[in-house]
Amino acid sequence: MAIRNIIKKGDKTLETRCRPVTEFDRRLHTLIDDMKDTLESSGGVGLAAPQVGVLRRVVLVMETNVPEDGEEYIIELINPEIIEVDGEQNGPEGCLSVPGQYGLVTRPNRVIVKAQDRFGKGFTVEGEQLTARCFCHELDHLEGILFTERAERMLDPDELKSEGED
Ligand code: ZN
Secondary structure, eight states: OOOOOOOOTTOGGGGSOOBOOOOOSHHHHHHHHHHHHHHHHHTOSEEEGGGGTOOBSEEEEEEOOOOTTSOOEEEEEEEEEEEEEESOEEEEEOOTTSTTOEEEEEEOSEEEEEEEOTTSOEEEEEEETHHHHHHHHHHHHHTTOOHHHHOSEEEOHHHHHHHHTO
C-alpha cells in the first residue's frame, strides 16, 4: 500500500470521463488500497480514481454519519451509479484537487447508489447529508466534472468560518 500523489485542478485528467472497471483483479485491489491510504492521510471524506491519475470508475466515500461511539468507515464503489435522489441541501463544498477553495453547491439530501465491490459483486448503499453530497461529488469526478463547475459561487474564508458554525 502506498500514498499516491493527488492531481490538482488544471490537469486535463480531472476533466476526462472515466472508463468502467472490467477486471476485478489484484491491480484493482492495489489501486483501491492505495486510494484508501491516500484518503486517510489527506483528511478528506472522498476520493475518485482520476484524482490519483487513473481514469477508471472507482471512488471511495467516507461514511461520517455514524453513532457517537462508532467509527467512520470507507465505502468502496466500483462502477457506481446514482439510482435514486431525494430532497435538497445547499452548503459549502471543497475538493482535495482544489485545495483551500470552497463553494456553495446544491446537492440532493439523500441518494441511493448502485455499485460493485472490489470482487465485482453488486450492492446498493444509501447516503444522507454529507455522505450524499460526497457520493454526488465523487461520481461527478468520474464524468470529469469538478465542484467548481457546479458551485453557484465560491466562498471567501470568512464566510466559510461562519458557515462552519451552524
Ligand atoms: Zn473532489
